[in-house]
Amino acid sequence: MSAVPIVFAVDDSYRVPLLVALESLCVSQPAGARGLTVVVLHEGLDERTRADIAAVAADHDLDLVLRRAELPDLPYNTAFGGARANYLRLAIPAAVAAADRAVYLDADIVVRGDLRPLLDADLRGLPFGAVQDTVNPTLADGRALPGWQELGLDGDRAYFNSGVMVFDLAECRRDGLFERAFRAVAEHPRHLRLWDQDALNLAARDRWHRLPRRFNTIPLSALRRTPWIRLPPERLPTDAALAAEEADAVVMHYVSPSKPWRGLLPAGPAADTYSLHLHAVTRRVAGTTRKGT
Template sequence: MPSNDGEPTQIVFAIDESYSLPLTVAWHSLRASNAELTDRLQIDLLYEELSPLTIERLRWHAELLGLRVRLRPVHLEPIRYPTAFGGAHANYLRLVIPEMYLDRERVLYLDADLVIRGDLSALFGTELDGRPLGAVRDPLNPVVGRGRALPGWSKLGIPPEQEYFNSGVLLIDPAACREERLFARAIEFIAAHPEHIRLWDQDALNWAAQDRWKRLEPHWNAFPLSALVRTPWVRYTTQDLMPLQDLVRLEETSAVLHFASPAKPWKDLLPEGPAAASYRALLSAVRSAERSFTPAI
């Protein structure tokens, strides 16, 4: 990954109170799968408001795992951020990243509802080939003309075949994003066209980026589709574009498994299977560790 000599590798998460538990699961998975990288990582947590107890708990986990973590309160521009269909204000916090990291050549953004199972070194080292960001094509919305993303895309003049990325894993070049005003234009789009927002920040970023994004290998952001297709929230309709059997095989070997959709495993909403079982094991380890947490508050 391009960086200055001695500069730690920057990872950013963003949460609200409701995602503090899965965030600790993500941290534990990161430490377990990337132990050799620990000393090189700078992990920042963006948030608008967290309780003192949650902040204390997160700091305790960071110290337990030997992770260098900074908690950074941020404030979004005062516009209306659509949160219908299960979204949250915290979904939009990643939009401040280019303006916050003026001194970084690369920033890796990760959602909190994922587990890291492979070495991230290759992802950090991925060249963006002049693009402002890298992402993985969204398996449930692979193009804007199929799926639930960007409602009213035709009125915006977007071709139906334009590929659409998932924003749960983003490799960001902050300087290039600032130069192209990619994230700034995403915020302007939200303010001007909230009726075209269905998948929150992701819709706005896809509108702003159009085709100016590097396609990352799909194993960097795989979904547990073997389970998701058995939920009421997912109806797989893009077999011709991304065969389901290929995506199911991918989930078995992926470096990052992203528990997208409302079927969150920490809420026991993901159907039984390997993905749910592996998440339960991590969650159990987190809860076991927390037995020794004694809050000072």
């Protein structure tokens, strides 16, 4: 296993986006998949999902491990389109126990650039690094952690998006981050509208390193044309600023229900980028299926 495993967490419903994420990861790195280790956490995957993941990994000579994760028996809030799989990243410390550091990536991403600066990011003694959420930048300015006032939190507290995270696992264990996150799941399920992301934000106590936005960029130029993102005009950058930010993205994160693999993301550069990798994966998996018949 490489020094910094890259961890995904999925169920079968995220088979296609995971394949796209893996494809984009392998083709975007300067040395391809050489030296990368990917760990996919799950609670059980069907044969088709396993076969397709193995096909993409084999074609790129990617060191990939499918690892069954165990979640404690807790009342996992999955309202608003969530799933138990959202909480699997909370099992990272046990799943990669031999690693000192890990990078977590959501499956609904495309990697567009060199991840080495992310893998090697200086966390300045903090348990993890993440990017401040674009849509919910603070508790008072968004829909995250509903009822945060009842929890005694400050509305000005910065809120991070958990789709891309770099963990110092030794510091996380000393800090008790994941234990507090599981307590949040157990004790405050009604406050976890954004599932594990809310649990982690509550558990973090604002002790996290702010990463540059290029490591977790949302395609806001497209999403603002959907019913899911409704930001006031003063929060919307200019078209030129959005284009520059999205062109600089190392990781493009396709948040909201407007998922590109379902054809729901409005047309534009972000949708085109996703389609490129989706078509490559479709051809790759189709070719493997033909060989096996």
